[in-house]
Amino acid sequence: MGPVVKSMQVFPVAGYDSMTLTLSGCHAPYFTRNIIVLEDSLGHTGIGEIHGGEYTRQQLEGYIPHVVGQEVVNYRHVVNELRHLNSRSKDDSGEGIQSLDISQLKYVVQSETAVECALMDLLGQYLDLPVAALLGDGVQRSAVEFLGYLFYVEDTTKTDLPYLRDDDNSDAWGKTRRLPAMTPEAIVAEAKAAQARYGFHNFKLKGGVLDPQVEMETVKALHEAFPSAHINIDPNGAWSEATAIRLVNQYKDAITYMEDPCGPENGYSGRETLSEFKMATHVPVATNMIATDWRQFQHAAVLKSVDIVLADPHFWGLNGSIRMAQLLNDWGMTWGSHSNNHFDITLATYVQVAAAAPGKITPVDTHYIWQDGQGLLVDSPKIRDGKIPLPDKPGLGVTIDMAKLKAANALYKQIDSRYYDRDDARSMQYLIPGWQYDAKKPALVR
Helix, strand or coil, X not given: CCCEEEEEEEEEEEEECCCEEECCEECCXXXXXXXEEEEECCCCEEEEEEECCHHHHHHHHHHHHHHCCCEHHHHHHHHHHHHXXXXXXXXXXXXXXXXXXXXXXHHHCCCHHHHHHHHHHHHHHHHCCEHHHHCCCCCCCCEEEECEEECCECCHHHCCCCCCCCCCCCCHHHHHCCCCECXXXXXXXXXXXXXXXXXXXCEEEECCCCCHHHHHHHHHHHHHHCCCCCEEEECCXXXXXXXXXXXXXXXXXXXCEEECCECCECCECHHHHHHHHHXXXXXXXXXXXXXXXXXXXXXXXXXXXCCEEECCHHHHCHHHHHHHHHHHHHCCCEEECCCCCCCHHHHHHHHHHHHHCCCCCCCECXXXXXXXXCCCECCCCCCECCEEECCCCCECCCCECHHHHHHHHHHHHHCCHHHCCCCCHHHHHHHCCCCCCCCCCCCCCC
């Protein structure tokens, strides 16, 4: 008999964010996550991280009696049982995030992934193997490449909200990530600062904020500043299909691939509009919006709507994400992973999952550069030359810092409960009074 789970703790935690902009509005001064900590009968600790909010926290706490007492080696059965515990909420529209409705995000996230991760962390320690060796066909690469995730950033002095300022003046990136960046020139400066610290070779710009023409001019400026880099932009489906086709054909030399350039419109789904976009531009398409489960993926594949599926493990589970990677590789398509604001436990998880993904994968998304310095680990993964090496330790290869975890939990308890669930409209209303989300209007185009 192998080790048995002796205890499971759930820690809702909060961290600080910059005033970054997306189609859904403006990031709040805080972001939230849920962390679980398992202890087994051998004295090992397993950890997992998942999206924040009370809905997810309550799900995780409901799992405790179904996890404690279980054999670690039986983790697949445990995770499957947890998945069956989740009945569909009456507020779940079934839309997923095809229209980037942030209120639906918690229904796309698979909260049991945090348990899966922690159990695999324990199993890896028991077997003296990294988590990557336990996924799919095992370790496929010794280091994982990440991209520089760029955002338009607003001026925090326009609000009375407690955004971080002057928290890191150690280099250009530490200073730049808290300053306004609303022009092509400012985004290029942001990219140069990020590259200086992390060594990124490729970049992604979060779009859906300014006029689409201005955003593509920003892409062109990035391409000119980094001619050997792969550049992509993610407007989250905000552009009309006609606009997306016109602009991408105009700026085709500057773009490597497009992530969700257009979405549902005029009675057609995002899968249909992206299929037509691809036929009109012959530019590869990535998504984390129109294929977030297997049924959606089947329709997207039939319509040839997408080339790159950003199979975030938080949406698919660790094993599900690798199952997708294997299928994509067999079909001549490409795997990648999307990101939301997160701590370094997720960064360590991305390294393990991406290290097990077969074939040529895209550089992995991460928001962590915006949270760097707020880690919850003793040994946070470091991005150097744009990459993180697979640790030579078993499990996730990292160690939780309980003092930092408890401090982040204390911050969660101190902040206004309205920040528990993500709401990007609240901060935007300082910039545009009465602002409301519109899936087909970039955030500042009103």
